[in-house]
Amino acid sequence: EVQLVESGGGLVQPGGSLRLSCTASGLTLSTYWMHWVRQVPGKGLVWVSRISPDGSRTAYADSVKDRFTISRDNPKNTVYLQMNSLEADDTAIYYCVRDSPVGATRLESWGQGTLVSVSS
Amino acid sequence: DIQMTQSPSSLSASVGDRVTMTCRASQYISTYLNWYQQKPGKAPRLLIHTTSSLQSGVPSRFSGSGSGTDFTLTISSLQPEDFATYYCQQSYHTPYTFGQGTNLEI
Numbered sequence: 001e002v003q004l005v006e007s008g009g010g011l012v013q014p015g016g017s018l019r020l021s022c023t024a025s026g027l028t029l030s031t032y033w034m035h036w037v038r039q040v041p042g043k044g045l046v047w048v049s050r051i052s053p054d055g056s057r058t059a060y061a062d063s064v065k066d067r068f069t070i071s072r073d074n075p076k077n078t079v080y081l082q083m084n085s086l087e088a089d090d091t092a093i094y095y096c097v098r099d100s101p102v103g104a105t106r107l108e109s110w111g112q113g114t115l116v117s118v119s120s
Numbered sequence: 121d122i123q124m125t126q127s128p129s130s131l132s133a134s135v136g137d138r139v140t141m142t143c144r145a146s147q148y149i150s151t152y153l154n155w156y157q158q159k160p161g162k163a164p165r166l167l168i169h170t171t172s173s174l175q176s177g178v179p180s181r182f183s184g185s186g187s188g189t190d191f192t193l194t195i196s197s198l199q200p201e202d203f204a205t206y207y208c209q210q211s212y213h214t215p216y217t218f219g220q221g222t223n224l225e226i
Contacts, residue, residue: 035216037164045156045164045207047216059214062121095163104170105211106154110163 002027002109006096009114012086020081020114022096030074033099035107036081038092038116048094049081050105063089086118122146122210126219133224137198141222143191143208152212153191155184158221159204167206168193198224 008020022034036048049060049070058070069082079096093113100108123146133139143153151171156164166175168184171191181196195202203226208219 044220045158045209045218047209047218050214050216061215100169104152105216106166106169106175107156107164107209108166108175110165112163 004096004098004109004111006094006111006114009094009116011117011119013120014087014118016086016118017082017084018086018116020083020094020096020116022079022081022111023077024098027098029072029077029079029098032101033105034070034072034079035097035099036070037095037097037107037110038090039095039113040092046092050099051079083116086116088118090116091118092116121215122149122213122217124208124210124217124219126206126208126222128222129220130223130225132226133198134226135198135200138194138196139198139224140192140194141206141224143186143193143219145189145191145210145212148188149210149212151187152210153184153186154209154211155182155193156207156209157202157204158207164207195224 006022035050038046051058051070055072067085072079095113096111097107098109100106125144153171155168158164172184183194205221205223207221
């Protein structure tokens with residue numbers, strides 16, 4: 001079964017940076033739009049960002065714009081989320097999600113998530 | 121940004137019940153509406169996309185309807201494994217906002 005695997009989460013101080021990575025086993029990510037979605041444990045889902053297959057088009061939630069950058073390295077089959085100027089409100093589980101290969105956007109396949117904790 | 125509002129926030133039901141939950145968008149989104157199911161400690165799962173299309177592998181007791189701003193998710197006969205939180209999401213415009221969720225409990 002194809003799995004998305006996130007890594008790079010952890011504890012960071014306010015104002016610090018982290019880079020999350022997402023890779024897949026058994027699937028070439030380069031043909032898919034990819035997304036990051038976050039969730040404070042016990043709370044709702046929040047869409048964070050997306051990137052086009054070739055990496056030329058990106059979009060962000062207002063809450064992370066100018067602080068987070070989504071990117072991808074297709075030869076490495078990896079999608080990234082660079083998170084700078086982290087705030088306590090960024091504490092959440094971050095999910096990497098694959099979009100459908102056809103049709104309208106839908107979050108079809110989810111990783112297991114990686115926890116980011118921002119605290120001093 | 122498009123705001124998504126789900127109701128009710130929580131819903132109590134029994135096995136075998138028919139349940140309906142709603143999702144309202146703050147502006148027109150055509151049929152660009154998806155539904156997800158999430159169980160505690162697990163990643164969400166796509167159930168229905170573009171309002172009414174059942175994702176592969178999802179049981180036919182799940183159905184969706186609506187258009188424009190008002191949408192519904194119906195479970196025709198609740199099974200024990202259906203007790204979970206359900207989220208709607210619009211994919212009409214970025215940011216692709218979610219509703220706050222409906223917690224379906226026994």
